[in-house]
Amino acid sequence: MKKVLIVSPHFPPINAPDMQRVRMSLPYYRDSGWDPVVLIVGEPWQDGVREPELLATLPTGTRIIATPALPRRLSRWLGIGNIGLRSWPFLLWRGAQLLRREKFDLVFLSNTQFITFTLGPIWKRWFGVPYVIDVQDPWRTDYYERPGSRKPPGGWKYQVARLLACLFEGWCFKEASAVMSVSPSYLVDLKARYPAFSAVPTAVIRFGASRADLEVAQAGHLNVARASLPVIGKDTGGKPVPPLIHLLYTGASGPVMPHSLMVLFTGFRIYRERHPERASRLRFHFVGTSYVAPGKGRPSVLPVAIECGVGDQVSEIPHRIGFLEALRMQQDADALLLLGSSDLAYSPSKLYLYYLTGRPILGLVFRDSVMERLLDELGCAFMVRFSETMPKDNAYAGLERFFDLAIEGFPTGTLPSRNDAYFNARYLADELTRQQCELFDAAKRGQDAGFFLGGPPQQYPRPDPFAAGQKPIMSAPQTPGSDYRHANIGELGTRAKSALKPAIPILGVLLGGETLYQIITSQPGGFAFGMISAGTCGALMVWRKSGAGLPLMPMIVLQHLIVYGLPLLVAQDTISVYATDILTKGGIELLIFLLTLAAAWRMGMQIFSVAPPVCYGLREFNRGTKGGGKLGRIGFALVFVTFLYQILERTKILDMFLSMLPSGVFPIVWALVSAAGTCGFFILSLLLGSGVLSATQKAAFWFLLASNCYIAASSFLLSAAVIMLITVMIGLFWSTGRMPWLYMTVVLAIFSYLNIGKVVMRERYWGESGADNIPEFTLSEMPDRYAEWFGASYDCLVGNNVQESATGIPSDQPESKQSLLERINNMQNMLYVIDAVETHHIELLYGKTYTIIPALLIPRFLWPDKPGTHEGQAILNVHFGRQDIISTTTTYIAWGLLPEAYGNFGPVFGSLFLGTVMGLIFAWIEQYTARKLVISVEGFVAFTVFLGMANSFELVASVLITSIEQAIIPIVAATAPFARRIVVGSPAPGKK
Numbered sequence: 006m007k008k009v010l011i012v013s014p015h016f017p018p019i020n021a022p023d024m025q026r027v028r029m030s031l032p033y034y035r036d037s038g039w040d041p042v043v044l045i046v047g048e049p050w051q052d053g054v055r056e057p058e059l060l061a062t063l064p065t066g067t068r069i070i071a072t073p074a075l076p077r078r079l080s081r082w083l084g085i086g087n088i089g090l091r092s093w094p095f096l097l098w099r100g101a102q103l104l105r106r107e108k109f110d111l112v113f114l115s116n117t118q119f120i121t122f123t124l125g126p127i128w129k130r131w132f133g134v135p136y137v138i139d140v141q142d143p144w145r146t147d148y149y150e151r152p153g154s155r156k157p158p159g160g161w162k163y164q165v166a167r168l169l170a171c172l173f174e175g176w177c178f179k180e181a182s183a184v185m186s187v188s189p190s191y192l193v194d195l196k197a198r199y200p201a202f203s204a205v206p207t208a209v210i211r212f213g214a215s216r217a218d219l220e221v222a223q224a225g226h227l228n229v230a231r232a233s234l235p236v237i238g239k240d241t242g243g244k245p246v247p248p249l250i251h252l253l254y255t256g257a258s259g260p261v262m263p264h265s266l267m268v269l270f271t272g273f274r275i276y277r278e279r280h281p282e283r284a285s286r287l288r289f290h291f292v293g294t295s296y297v298a299p300g301k302g303r304p305s306v307l308p309v310a311i312e313c314g315v316g317d318q319v320s321e322i323p324h325r326i327g328f329l330e331a332l333r334m335q336q337d338a339d340a341l342l343l344l345g346s347s348d349l350a351y352s353p354s355k356l357y358l359y360y361l362t363g364r365p366i367l368g369l370v371f372r373d374s375v376m377e378r379l380l381d382e383l384g385c386a387f388m389v390r391f392s393e394t395m396p397k398d399n400a401y402a403g404l405e406r407f408f409d410l411a412i413e414g415f416p417t418g419t420l421p422s423r424n425d426a427y428f429n430a431r432y433l434a435d436e437l438t439r440q441q442c443e444l445f446d447a448a449k450r451g452q453d454a455g456f457f458l459g460g461p462p463q464q465y466p467r468p469d470p471f472a473a474g475q476k477p478i479m480s481a482p483q484t485p486g487s488d489y490r491h492a493n494i495g496e497l498g499t500r501a502k503s504a505l506k507p508a509i510p511i512l513g514v515l516l517g518g519e520t521l522y523q524i525i526t527s528q529p530g531g532f533a534f535g536m537i538s539a540g541t542c543g544a545l546m547v548w549r550k551s552g553a554g555l556p557l558m559p560m561i562v563l564q565h566l567i568v569y570g571l572p573l574l575v576a577q578d579t580i581s582v583y584a585t586d587i588l589t590k591g592g593i594e595l596l597i598f599l600l601t602l603a604a605a606w607r608m609g610m611q612i613f614s615v616a617p618p619v620c621y622g623l624r625e626f627n628r629g630t631k632g633g634g635k636l637g638r639i640g641f642a643l644v645f646v647t648f649l650y651q652i653l654e655r656t657k658i659l660d661m662f663l664s665m666l667p668s669g670v671f672p673i674v675w676a677l678v679s680a681a682g683t684c685g686f687f688i689l690s691l692l693l694g695s696g697v698l699s700a701t702q703k704a705a706f707w708f709l710l711a712s713n714c715y716i717a718a719s720s721f722l723l724s725a726a727v728i729m730l731i732t733v734m735i736g737l738f739w740s741t742g743r744m745p746w747l748y749m750t751v752v753l754a755i756f757s758y759l760n761i762g763k764v765v766m767r768e769r770y771w772g773e774s775g776a777d778n779i780p781e782f783t784l785s786e787m788p789d790r791y792a793e794w795f796g797a798s799y800d801c802l803v804g805n806n807v808q809e810s811a812t813g814i815p816s817d818q819p820e821s822k823q824s825l826l827e828r829i830n831n832m833q834n835m836l837y838v839i840d841a842v843e844t845h846h847i848e849l850l851y852g853k854t855y856t857i858i859p860a861l862l863i864p865r866f867l868w869p870d871k872p873g874t875h876e877g878q879a880i881l882n883v884h885f886g887r888q889d890i891i892s893t894t895t896t897y898i899a900w901g902l903l904p905e906a907y908g909n910f911g912p913v914f915g916s917l918f919l920g921t922v923m924g925l926i927f928a929w930i931e932q933y934t935a936r937k938l939v940i941s942v943e944g945f946v947a948f949t950v951f952l953g954m955a956n957s958f959e960l961v962a963s964v965l966i967t968s969i970e971q972a973i974i975p976i977v978a979a980t981a982p983f984a985r986r987i988v989v990g991s992p993a994p995g996k997k
Contacts, residue, residue, distance in 0.1 A: 006040045007110040009445060010103060010134075012096060014088050014118050016045035016069070017059035020328050021296070022257075023117040023141055025354065029215040029434040030441060032064045037442035042109075044100055046092045047071035053296070056327035061221060072099045089118025097124055104132045110449050111182075113441075115139035123173050126180040127612050135182030135448045140191045141212075143350070145170035145198075164851040165914055175199050182448035185210045185441065188375050190350030206451065208444045211379075212354035214361045215434040222332040249288050250411045252367065253338035255331040256355050258294040258305050265344040265369045266306060268389070268397055270313035272404035277315065279405075283412050284318075289342070291321040293331060299324040335362045340411055343386060345370040345377075347393055352376065357432050360385050360423075365415050367407050369400075383428055384421045493618075493989055494944055495935035498554040505549045505559065513542045519574065529585045530573035533592025537570045540599030547603040551610055554935035555947050557927040557954055558606050562599060568831040568901070568958045569595055579833040583840060590843070591835045594916045598903055601920025602927075609928025618936040618989035620943045621981075637692055637702070643685025644709050650678050651716045655784050679725065682713060683732050684978060690736025694745075719787050720779050721766045721794070723756060728972050730756075731952055762798030766790075831901040831958055838904045841885045842911060850909045854880050854961060861967045877963035881908055899959035942977060942984050949973050 015021035017028060027043065034041045048055075050073050074092035075085070085091060103109070112134055114122050122144070125136035145167070178184060179199055183206040186192050192209070195202050258266070269289075277284035289310070295302040302323030310319035335341055341359045343366055345351070352375050359366050360383060368386035370377040371393065380386045387410070389403040410419050430436065516538035523531030544562045552559070572580050573588070580588070653659045689706050692698050698706065710733060714726035730752050737745040770780050770790075782790050841847045854877035863871055873879070878900060879893035885908060887898050900908075902923075906915035930950065937943040953969040960968070 006035070006038055007445070007449065008040045008042065008108065009034070009111045009113050010100065010109045011041050011043045011113045011115060012100065012121055012124060013043055013116050014046040014074075014092055014096070014121065015051070015053070015116065016043065017063060018048060018055050018057045019051045020054045020056040020059060020325065022354065023115075025328070026139065026141070026212060026437075027115050028059065028062060029213065029218070030438040031067055032217070033435045033438035034442065036435070037439050039111075039442050039445060042068045042070065042103070044070050044072065044096060044103070046074050046088055046096075050074035050076065050092070051088065052077060052086075054299075054325045054327060056329065058221065058327065058329050062215070062217060070099060070103065072096055087118065087120070089116070089120040092118075093120055093124075096121060097127065100124060100128060101131065104128055104134055109134055111445050112136035113139070113445070115141075117142050119144040120169060120173070122177040126177055129180060129182075130612065130614065135451065137183045137185065137444060137448050138178065138181050140184060140186035140188075140195075143191050143194065145174050146348075165910060165918070168852060168918070178202050178205065181205055182451055183207065183444050185444055187211055187354070188350045188352040190375060194350075206444065206447050208440065210437055210440050210444070211352065211432055212357060213432040213434050213437040214357035216361065217434075218329065218332060218358075219361050222329045222336065248286060250286050250339045251337075252287065252289050252340045252342055252411070253334060254289075254291045254306075254342035254344065255293055255326075255335060256353070257296060257325075258291065258344070262344050262346055263309055264347050264393060265371075266309045267313065268391055268400050269342070269344070269369055269404065270310050270315050270319070271397070272389075272401040273318075273408070274314050275401050276405050276408050284408070286412060287318060287408060289319045290338075291319070291342075292334065293324065293326045294321060295323050296325050297323070332358060332362070335359065335364060338364055340365040340367055340415075342366075343368040343370075343376075343380075345374055347371060349374040352379065356380075356383075357428075360428055360432070365411070365420055367404075382424065384424045385428075387420055493936055493938050494947060495554045497939065498552050498556055498931070498935070501556040501559070502549055502552050505545060509542060509545050509549060512545075513538075516542065523574075528576065530576070530580060530588045530592070533588045533595075534570055534573045536592035536596040537566060537573070537599075540596040541566045541570075544599045544603035547607055551607060552931070553610065553615070554931040555951060557930060557951060558602065558924070560951065560955060561602070561923065561927075561957075564955065564958055565595065565599065565831075565903075569835065569903075570832075572830040572832040577830060577833070579830060580836065583836045587836055587840055587843070590839050590912070591832060594835065594839070594903065594907060594912065597913060598916040598920045601917050602924045605921040605924025606928045607924075609925040610932060612925075613929045613932040615935050616933040616937070620937040620941040620987065620989060621984035622938045622941040622987045637689070637698065640685045640688035640692065641702075641705070641709075643681045644689065644706075644713070645685075647678055647682030647685065648709055648713055651713065652784070655716060655781065657783075679728075683729060684982075686710065686713075686729055687732045687736045690733040694737045694741040715787070715791075716784075718759070719782050719790060721763055721770070722779065723760065723763065724968065724971070727756065731949070731972065758798050758802075759794060760798075761801045762794055762796075765797040765801060766794050831899070831904065834900050834904040835907065837887070838885060838908045839912075842907070847885055849911050850880070850884060852909050854905060854909060854963060858963050858966055861963055862970060874964055874967050877905070877961045881905060881961065884908070900961050901959055902957060902962060902965070905961045936989050938987075938989055942981060946973055946977065 011027055013024045013027045015024040017024075031041060031043075048071075072092060072095040074088060074095055077086065077091075100112075104112075112125055112128055114125055114136060116139075122138055125138065128134055129136055175198065178195055179201045184192065184195070184202075185208045187210070189209045192207050273284070273287070273289075291306040294305055302325075304321045304323050307316060307319060307321040310316040335358065341362070341364050343353065343356060343359060345368070349371055356376070356379060366386035368376070368380050368388045370380060370388055370390055372390050373392075377388070377390065380388055387403075387407050389400050389407070391397050391400040410416070413419075520531065520535035520538055523534055528534075541562055545559055548556070548559045548562075569591075650659075689698070693703065693706060710729065713729060717725040717729070734745060734749060734752075737748060842849065857872055857876050857880075860871055861874060861876070875893070878898070879888075879890070881900050881904075882888040882893055882898050883890055903916065903919055906919035909915060910918050930947065934943055934947045937947070949972050950969055953965065953972060957965045
């Protein structure tokens, strides 16, 4: 018998709507050849209505595995109540243990805790087990983005949920072996969003109902004597007292149903005005209209009834009641209400239970909805049809007819004929379970045949994430002093881990001692510094234990210790102005970020496999060819062309020719010239490190490098010069096998010094137009501008007043007075945004600075009017009151990635978001590059990302990503012509 692992966090005795399919199907899985094992969250960790009577509906011998979850008393402090989020890591680990120890043929994810869908692709990658998803509700919907839609509920939680859906929905569904849905519209939407999803087997399988549930409810062994439930039906004497007609609705009244309620209550008001005596006999009961426990719900139906003037004949119980209790009440009602939704794909599960009771049904349905089609097929309801925008006169007339029929006792022949044969063949639990198992079989056949998206399974060995002491697969270790050009990046990671082994305890002692001193001396930031220190040491230990390659994660951790912890340590003035509780909140955010970063990175190292040992390595350079031969001549030619172009441009000689070019062509010309220069410098730096350049050629190389940087940076933009210098640095490293420390020290000193006065010079010469009016100085003007620039940097460094422009007019821009220590003070930015949100109650941005990133990746020559690179920074500064829109064009006030995340998603969730995204990305890069050669295109790109992240402390995400993109493109262009595809670890040609 085949074996299926079913993931359903909610399970009896908890009563929740998303577990009903699994509960009703369990008695019938074995009949179709599938042995179910159910993975649930244990009752002690669940909130919600307890209904022990549901346990009687489960088949004996069912194997149920319970896991814990994060307790509500802790998660409530983080603002997390969702059982899927609270239980996700526990479900992941317990399910992985089951899949590793036992043979399962399939995983079935049937619930509405959508984050649990990510377990499917993870387990599939680890263990090769196919998975099927049950779409009971849409994970991602545009309902609240439609014109005229109401504001989405949940505030920032809705935005976070929507972000998670955008990040993970496509991954989960495209990797699925099969998908079932209660509504065909959900499948249509998925195929429209993800064309690759069209290849996934799908089936529409409704919820259905079980006659066994009806029998249990009719047996009367239920706790229906709750004082809060309405009394429906007859008194003890068996006579109607008074002769009332009870119309019952059971279940949640979602935010998309108020339109149906307005039609119902407006129609009843009109009926009551016309027939007051007859209308006085009608009573409307709405039971279980929310998912909360007793005593916690808020009425959502009664306010609509009161607004329509009929609230005196409407009652509502806003908390959830038991499933079988609701079924018993449905049997006692005179008629049942079925409310349609403005979401036309809505398919209510209660419809099938209503049908089983045999009671008259009033269906208020939107035209062309799924619910309308279902009721037409079943013939079980008196339907009142309407649309959102059309007049409702016909609907009100239909309601009047139904109310008359209810008062008359529904005479024979006045209601539609029920299609019992159709219902029994399609919507009973045993038949629906058989349909599920047919889809399971199709998914398993696809797995056995290898027909899955993404092609055949990996041919390279993948590490078992649960095997003790698992190491990444690498080539043989290099001995000290060997040629690093033949090493892979994973070996460099091993060396970094070796360096951290003795460093972490020493760092821990130093940070712990300083924390203790800060607390004893009652420093305001003592506790915050302690939390940053704890997060730093914890994250470093995680990487030290499991790191496999490029040390992005520990580099970022140490960077945050410096830019957030150092300002607390020296008690800078910009920090001490904030209250102690704000400082502590800043420390908490750093702790959450660092621990989330480490946890997400560790999870990513298990999710992502080590990439194949194949890369595009660079051809060897012949050390014996004096001057580099033809390659050297090509390198010098490319560099000289770039140098000559800049000279001609700054002397205005090229203006006449450039003015003749069509609009938009100049950026393309400049991009090609820049790429040529970068490629040339890379070639020459490789030859320089290989020792084949003559003394004259070396002098020419350094002259051309200095001249190109001198001209490129003269307009107070350092990025173009930095790209050239980084290219040379990596070329020297690759060709010598050693880091060029002297070169790096000189470059870093000069550019760090210029960077200090950069803002002052931009204020003086860019003017109010900012980046839209960057001056281009002539060669004769450049010496004076650089002398002035060096002087401005000196004044900023020593704290002199430099707030005068070129015209002598004082400026009040705050960033100009920053010293070097203040420029690496990101804690002031963190505290500023915390204070703005917590104290001044400035609204969050909810991802606004992230949504602009795709547009920024488009080259400007394709879209000349695209937003500026610093648009995200400007949005933050204007929204939180640090600048007005005009000043953002001349001065860029730093933020940093973590303050930006806080400004978008608020306390806790900003840190969780950033830590999770960065941790997963770092893990993927580390696993992808672990078996790539250092001297390869992949290695070059990896180190470019590493250097970009090292300089990310004052950047926002949009600036960071675009700057890395702009650095990678010319570097790839420079290396690609000299690369060839090789297998790492294979013998070189001619060697055995």
